Structure formats: C-alpha cells, structure tokens
Amino acid sequence: MILIVDYGIGNLRSAEKALQYSGAQASLIADPERVTEATGIVLPGVGSFGRCVEALDASQWRKPLLEAIGRGVPFLGICVGFQMLYEGSDESPDHEGLGLIPARVHRLVGAPRLPQIQWNRLKVAKPSTLFPDGIDEQWMYFVHSFAAPVTPETSSTTHYGQTFTASVEFSNVMGVQFHPEKSGIQGLELLARFAQRVEAP
Amino acid sequence: MQVARVIPCLDVTDGRVVKGVRFVDLIDAGDPVELARRYAAEGADEITFLDITASSDGRNTMLDVVERCAEEVFVPLTVGGGVRSVEDARSLLRAGAEKIGVNSAAVANPRLIEDIASEFGSQCVVVAIDVRRTRDRFEVFTHGGRSATGIDALAWVEQVCTLGAGELLVTSMDRDGTREGYDVDLLARISEVSTVSLIASGGVGGVEDLVKGITQGHADAVLAASIFHLQEATIQQAKDALTRAGLVVRPAIAPK
Numbered sequence: 001m002i003l004i005v006d007y008g009i010g011n012l013r014s015a016e017k018a019l020q021y022s023g024a025q026a027s028l029i030a031d032p033e034r035v036t037e038a039t040g041i042v043l044p045g046v047g048s049f050g051r052c053v054e055a056l057d058a059s060q061w062r063k064p065l066l067e068a069i070g071r072g073v074p075f076l077g078i079c080v081g082f083q084m085l086y087e088g089s090d091e092s093p094d095h096e097g098l099g100l101i102p103a104r105v106h107r108l109v110g111a112p113r114l115p116q117i118q119w120n121r122l123k124v125a126k127p128s129t130l131f132p133d134g135i136d137e138q139w140m141y142f143v144h145s146f147a148a149p150v151t152p153e154t155s156s157t158t159h160y161g162q163t164f165t166a167s168v169e170f171s172n173v174m175g176v177q178f179h180p181e182k183s184g185i186q187g188l189e190l191l192a193r194f195a196q197r198v199e200a201p
Numbered sequence: 202m203q204v205a206r207v208i209p210c211l212d213v214t215d216g217r218v219v220k221g222v223r224f225v226d227l228i229d230a231g232d233p234v235e236l237a238r239r240y241a242a243e244g245a246d247e248i249t250f251l252d253i254t255a256s257s258d259g260r261n262t263m264l265d266v267v268e269r270c271a272e273e274v275f276v277p278l279t280v281g282g283g284v285r286s287v288e289d290a291r292s293l294l295r296a297g298a299e300k301i302g303v304n305s306a307a308v309a310n311p312r313l314i315e316d317i318a319s320e321f322g323s324q325c326v327v328v329a330i331d332v333r334r335t336r337d338r339f340e341v342f343t344h345g346g347r348s349a350t351g352i353d354a355l356a357w358v359e360q361v362c363t364l365g366a367g368e369l370l371v372t373s374m375d376r377d378g379t380r381e382g383y384d385v386d387l388l389a390r391i392s393e394v395s396t397v398s399l400i401a402s403g404g405v406g407g408v409e410d411l412v413k414g415i416t417q418g419h420a421d422a423v424l425a426a427s428i429f430h431l432q433e434a435t436i437q438q439a440k441d442a443l444t445r446a447g448l449v450v451r452p453a454i455a456p457k
Contacts, residue, residue, distance in 0.1 A: 010294070010321065010322075011294045011295055011297065013271060013295070013296075013297050014271055014275075014297055014299070017272055021272075021273070021275070046321070046322055046324070046325075047321065047322040048322070113395075113396065113397055113398050113421065114397070115323065115324050115397075117324060117367065117368055117397075117398050118203070118204045118246075118398070118422075119204050119206065119246055119451040120202060120204055121204075121451075139451040139452070141246075141276070141277060143324045159202050160203075179277075181275060182275060182276060182277045182299060183276075184241060184276050185275075187275060188275055
C-alpha cells in the first residue's frame with residue numbers, strides 16, 4: 001500500500017485520486033504507527049515551509065518517516081513535501097527540514113512574477129525512476145515561490161528566472177517541486193512509475 | 202521561461218453548463234465534468250468553473266461537480282462565483298479545487314483575500330476583477346458587472362497583491378460577450394502594476410485575440426469560453442496561434 005501522509009495540511013484528495021487513477025493502491029493515513037504497513041510513502045505539502053514542518057512534527061510523523069526512509073521504503077515528496085527533504089528554507093528560517101539533502105531552499109531569484117504558477121518544461125539531469133532514459137519531453141505544473149539549488153541529488157531541472165531543481169532522486173528517495181497530480185497525463189505517468197518502483201523495488 | 206496558459210471557462214448553474222455549448226459528439230454537453238475532461242484531454246492547461254448559481258442548494262451541487270471533476274480531471278481547476286468566506290473556500294478546496302476565485306465578496310471585504318491566503322496559501326487565491334471604462338479611468342464593478350464600486354481598478358490591483366492574491370483574473374465588462382477581443386490597454390496597465398500572474402478575460406472572438414492578450418496585454422494566461430464551447434477553435438488551434446506568435450506554450454496533447 002502506498003501511504004499518503006495525512007498530516008493536516010491542505011487538500012490531499014487530488015494526490016490520492018491521481019495515484020489511484022494511475023493504478024496504485026493508495027490511502028491517506030493520519031496515524032504514524034501505520035507507517036509499518038507502507039510499501040511506499042508519498043508526502044504532499046502546500047502552503048508555507050514552516051507550517052508544513054510544524055504540522056509534520058505536531059502529528060509526530062518526522063521520526064517514523066525518517067525510519068521508513070532508512071529501511072529503504074520508496075518515498076516521494078511533492079512540492080513542500082519535497083522541499084522538506086532539505087535542511088531548511090529561507091521561507092521559514094527557524095524551521096528544520098528532514099535534512100536528507102545537504103542544501104537549503106531559497107526564494108526564486110530573477111523571476112518575472114512570484115509565485116511561479118504555470119507549466120514548465122523539464123530538463124532531465126540524470127536517468128532515474130521518475131525520468132528513465134529516452135523519456136519524451138516533460139511538462140509539469142508548478143506552483144511555488146521558493147526553490148532548491150541544483151545538487152548531485154537533482155534528477156531534473158527547470159528554469160524560471162533561474163535554473164533550479166525540479167526533481168531529485170537518490171537511493172529510495174524521490175521528490176518533485178511540481179504537482180504531478182495536476183500535470184495531466186505526464187503527471188499520472190510519473191506517479192505510475194513511482195508505483196511500479198514500489199511494487200518492484 | 203514564461204509559458205502562456207490557455208484556460209477554457211465554464212459557466213455552471215445548478216450543476217449544469219449554462220450557455221453556448223455546442224459539442225455535438227458529447228453524450229452530455231451540459232455536464233461540466235464531461236466538458237472539463239474533454240478540454241483537459243485536448244491540452245487545456247487549466248479549467249475554470251464559474252458558479253453562477255444563486256441558491257444554497259445549487260452551491261452543494263457545485264461541490265458535487267468539483268468532487269466528480271477531481272476524480273478524473275488531473276489539471277488545475279479554479280472555481281469562482283459566490284465565494285463569501287474562508288469556509289466556502291475550504292469546502293471547494295476539500296472537494297478538489299486547486300484555486301478559488303473571489304470577486305464581489307472581496308471588494309466588500311478585502312480581508313477575505315488575506316484570510317483565505319493565510320489559511321490555504323496565496324497560490325490558491327485568484328482575485329477576479331470585473332472592470333468597465335468610466336469617463337477617464339478603469340473602474341471595478343461587481344455582481345456580474347452590474348454594480349459600480351467607485352474603486353479604481355489599478356489601485357485595487359495593488360491592494361489585492363499586497364493582501365495576498367496569487368493570481369488576477371481580469372475581465373473587461375465592456376468587451377465581455379462582444380467578441381471584439383480583450384481590452385489590451387486595460388490588461389497592459391494592470392500587468393504593469395501587478396506582482397502576480399495575470400489571466401486575461403472578456404471579449405475573445407478568435408485565436409488571434411488570445412495572442413494579443415499576451416503580446417499586447419502582457420497577460421500570463423488567456424481565458425475564453427464561447428470560442429471553445431462553440432467549437433470555433435480547439436485548444437490545439439489556440440496553442441498553435443500562440444506558438445506562431447513566438448510564445449512558449451505547453452504542447453497540446455492529443456486525446457488518447
């Protein structure tokens with residue numbers, strides 16, 4: 001079962017529906033103890049970095065998530081759920097991220113308008129589960145004002161004012177700045193690739 | 202990279218699409234969900250539902266429509282019309298809307314923008330602004346363009362950007378329904394003072410009007426209703442026109 005972390009942030013219905021539509025068995029789970037049932041984990045997130053971190057800690061998800069990731073359970077962070085993989089964000093300097101990627105999220109520089117609310121084209125940086133070799137041109141829907149720098153974990157980038165990380169992948173951890181659940185067929189296909197990785201690691 | 206968005210808009214009342222839909226090959230052309238699915242498959246970048254229902258029964262019907270839409274349409278959905286409170290916004294977001302349009306209620310109570318933005322984030326707040334030219338200025342109108350407010354549109358734009366608007370949806374009530382094209386002067390003036398994305402609306406008669414909305418009005422996205430509903434233009438044709446003008450768009454994806 002793909003566990004969608006239900007930690008009281010935003011509307012998680014679309015993530016759930018999109019995963020199910022992609023053929024995955026996915027459930028919203030609010031109880032951290034049920035993390036042991038998960039064969040895959042999706043961490044969505046909308047709103048501010050600080051608010052998401054607070055909600056994650058208030059619902060006591062941080063430790064079980066880190067343990068599951070440590071056990072090798074495939075993990076996918078979406079939007080702020082992706083940003084929380086980093087040490088922190090300039091959006092909420094006092095809040096600590098999960099710290100799995102040694103870098104910080106910063107405000108987009110040089111952008112014509114903030115937030116970026118639009119589709120954008122990805123540039124694949126390395127072959128990965130989410131973007132395997134030979135994949136077609138990818139367009140995804142972005143909604144954000146803060147972004148992560150390009151690091152060795154980066155699997156794709158895009159450009160809005162500046163070049164930044166659109167997705168990361170390392171060992172069993174994946175994360176996407178964009179919203180696959182709102183990115184039409186290509187977004188659904190990405191979720192299906194994550195679900196396949198969960199079924200056949 | 203700035204990527205122009207093409208957004209079909211559906212007027213919905215009591216759960217049904219109201220006007221001017223002429224899709225002969227749809228089983229139920231009055232069903233907003235069926236139309237939304239169709240447009241998404243044709244490559245629409247987003248879908249907007251404008252709820253013009255008056256009754257409270259109708260509002261629950263709208264929630265049902267949004268919920269059904271969220272089951273099978275996986276592009277961003279904006280729902281506007283009659284949103285008066287944070288609770289209205291919450292219900293729509295929970296049903297599966299990505300963004301909420303606020304208009305008359307925000308003019309009456311600008312704090313509504315702030316309240317929704319602080320509760321759910323600016324990214325989901327689309328401030329819809331209906332504008333008419335009056336004497337020497339652009340004036341904000343409410344209630345479907347019937348009520349003058351005395352508010353200067355450019356001043357209102359600055360205010361809503363500060364209050365936490367995530368996007369603006371600007372409709373020229375002088376052009377709405379005329380098919381004479383967007384009021385590009387209005388759009389250009391607003392684009393200059395806005396810090397957030399601008400969606401152009403009102404008056405589209407053909408795909409070249411969409412192009413002008415961006416090249417002359419400096420909008421970030423273009424919204425239209427009847428040219429799509431009457432099948433005078435497909436989403437693909439709209440995007441082809443934008444591409445020919447040198448603009449970047451997400452390629453329309455052929456229906457599977």
